Amino acid sequence: MSPATTRTEGRLYERIANDIRQALATGRYGVSDRLPSERDLAQQYSVSRPTIREAIIALELDGLVEVRTNSGVYVIALQPHGGKLTETDVGPFELLEARRIFEAEICGLAAQMIDDEQVARLRALTVDMESGDLLRAEAADREFHIEIARITQNSAMEKTVSMLWDARMKSPQYALLTGKARAAGIAPRVSEHRRIVAALASRNAETAREAMRDHLGRVIAHLLEATEVEAIERARAEVDAKRRRFGAIG
Amino acid sequence: MSPATTRTEGRLYERIANDIRQALATGRYGVSDRLPSERDLAQQYSVSRPTIREAIIALELDGLVEVRTNSGVYVIALQPHGGKLTETDVGPFELLEARRIFEAEICGLAAQMIDDEQVARLRALTVDMESGDLLRAEAADREFHIEIARITQNSAMEKTVSMLWDARMKSPQYALLTGKARAAGIAPRVSEHRRIVAALASRNAETAREAMRDHLGRVIAHLLEATEVEAIERARAEVDAKRRRFGAIG
DNA sequence: TGTCCATATTGGTCAGGCCAGATTGGAAAG
DNA sequence: CTTTCCAATCTGGCCTGACCAATATGGACA
Incomplete structure (x- = not known):
């Protein structure tokens, strides 16, 4: 049946x-x-x-x-009410776009509430990002963004940020973009993170908002580029395969 | 062991x-x-x-x-990474504050992408909100906000909005504020929702953003007031109980 | 017509068993 | 001494059958 x-x-x-x-x-x-x-x-x-x-x-x-x-x-329910974000198939670009919108505002808020200790903690995290250890750098990146959300003292925002971040890992499409794009996508962005810290330290909401918006915008652009490169390489590989298969013709 | x-x-x-x-x-x-x-x-x-x-x-x-x-x-993890928002104890005010920040931006985005059909759908939902049926009105309210997020064509934002909404229901503290506050909190706000629709229909991002921000700000204020009233009533009840218990003294 | 109890039903849990695939230790080959 | 390779062992996946306590239910009885 x-x-x-x-x-x-x-x-x-x-x-x-x-x-x-x-x-x-x-x-x-x-x-x-x-x-x-x-x-x-x-x-x-x-x-x-x-x-x-x-x-x-x-x-x-x-x-x-x-x-x-x-x-x-x-x-008691017909569909998974408010299910985990990580269980649905949300594309990486959608996630990043959402983060850009949300985290920019959060960053603006945080700028008005941040204290010196928190500034120091964020600085420490940017140092971790320079670590050669890719996993450590990525963990620091995650913590950086969540820490900023935490500054707002609003656990709903903090949760949302961490969920959006974690959802990326489970994105099937994101899995394709590992390696090069990932390595290249984190390390060089330390300067952007430093800019964010500086903006927060200056307690300027508008500047902080823009710094975060700019940062995530660049991440999106970078990922987009990596995707294109990846698509081109894939296409080339396919052509090569065909060429080998139909050897004489090439 | x-x-x-x-x-x-x-x-x-x-x-x-x-x-x-x-x-x-x-x-x-x-x-x-x-x-x-x-x-x-x-x-x-x-x-x-x-x-x-x-x-x-x-x-x-x-x-x-x-x-x-x-x-x-x-x-593969030591703690429930990015768990459901509904499983954590996030207070209703935090949720609403987060929604105010996020949904205002979403609404601004939506204003730039909305089409006539979607405007009509939102109008229909505001009609539902006037329904005497409280459950129906609440469902319409939920759908209204999610529909706006859907307009952005970003499922991450849509998911986030629905999660934040649904999380409220499971908030233990929110359960205390049922009845009066809930009934009073929805019905009268139809005009605010209409304002949002009007702003969206005019395709003005800034106006739409402010309309949504204003709406949720009022919801927060209203809930705050209800909470105070409730707290006062609870205090009075306690005093009454004591008075009864130590009767003669009073 | 209304009350009440015997019985069937339901989830909670246990015990033991078979299977196929992964693992691994050590024997056999180099 | 190292490498290769196979068989005994271990592990999760799943089934059968059974017992218990508490709930539902239907019919007998008041």
């Missing part, structure tokens, strides 16, 4: 959870409805009860269903 | 998952470490293997571990 057993990749409970997710999204069940019992579902999907339980736990952790002991599992 | 079996509330897998979470947070394991096998963990916790599997799935969905078939489960 269900097409969940069609594909044969991934763990069983995931496929079943996805199938039920889809059933919820397409209205097969309504809010407050009770799902069939674990035993029934096990029969429907031709799997064991433990597997069904695993799928239900996944749905529960998504906030889609609520399981009442000795009663049943009940629908 | 582990104190996981101390408390006896909640499902077993949750308690075990929490115990392991804590073990990760306190450094008992490091990133890329391999956890003991499911069988070993089952013994350690004196539970069955299915229960351990459920706990591991919970950790996996948290992005803390990664399970490699036929190899083991490996630590």
Whole structure:
């Protein structure tokens, strides 16, 4: 009945959870409805009860269903209300654009609230960025942006910034741009970060806002360029492959 | 060994998952470490293997571990990196302040990209807000703000707005402010929403930005007032209770 | 018609088992 | 002594069947 057993990749409970997710999204069940019992579902999907339980736990952790002991599992939402950003397929450029808009404002706010200790901490982070260690530099970069958000003393903003940052890592498209683009994309930008610190230290909201906006704008431009280069290289590789395959013709 | 079996509330897998979470947070394991096998963990916790599997799935969905078939489960993070906003305790005022900053910019952007159809859709939503049905009005309010974010054609912004909105519902402190404040907080604001639509329709970024900023500023002020009223009422109730208790003295 | 209890149902958990693929230690070959 | 390679071992993935306690439910009884 269900097409969940069609594909044969991934763990069983995931496929079943996805199938039920889809059933919820397409209205097969309504809010407050009770799902069939674990035993029934096990029969429907031709799997064991433990597997069904695993799928239900996944749905529960998504906030889609609520399981009442000795009663049943009940629908409490039809779609993953306010789900993690990292679970959706948001492109890297969208993420960066959003960061540019949001973080510019945050930076402007921070400029009005920052104290000397925080300035010092940001300076220390820019030093870390110069570290040869790429991972360390990247961690410092992340911390830099989150620290600025933290200055606003607004945890919602801080959370938002960290979520937008973390979402990038899981972007499938971003995974393609690792290596060169990544290495080149961080190290040289230390001067931009220093400019941001300077603007914050001067307590000038407008300057700080612009410094951040400019920084992320450049990151976008840089990534865009890297993407183009990557696309060209990929195209060339394809041509080469064809040339090898049809050797004589070339 | 582990104190996981101390408390006896909640499902077993949750308690075990929490115990392991804590073990990760306190450094008992490091990133890329391999956890003991499911069988070993089952013994350690004196539970069955299915229960351990459920706990591991919970950790996996948290992005803390990664399970490699036929190899083991490996630590990939020590704490819930960029978790859902709705799972943290962010106060309603922080959320609203963040929305004010972010959505004002988004609205400014949207003003430059909106088309007539979208204007019409927003108008329709303001009509819904006048509905006597409180739930419907609230849903329309939510959709209104998300629709504006959608106009920017940036799913990261759209997601952010919806997350910030949804997070409010789960705020424990917001739950206290239901009823009066909530009812009074939505209905009268239809005119503000109309102003936003008008600004968007005029394609004036600056006006749109200010309209949104003003709107959310008023929401904050209103909620603040409601909170004060509520606090005063609570204080009065307390005094009354004491008065009753120590009757004669009063 | 309304109350109440026996029974079927449901989630929570355990025990044990089979499978296929990854891992690894050590034997055999160089 | 080093390298190669295979088999025993380990690991997660999944199934079957079973017991428990608490909830629902339906029908008997008042």
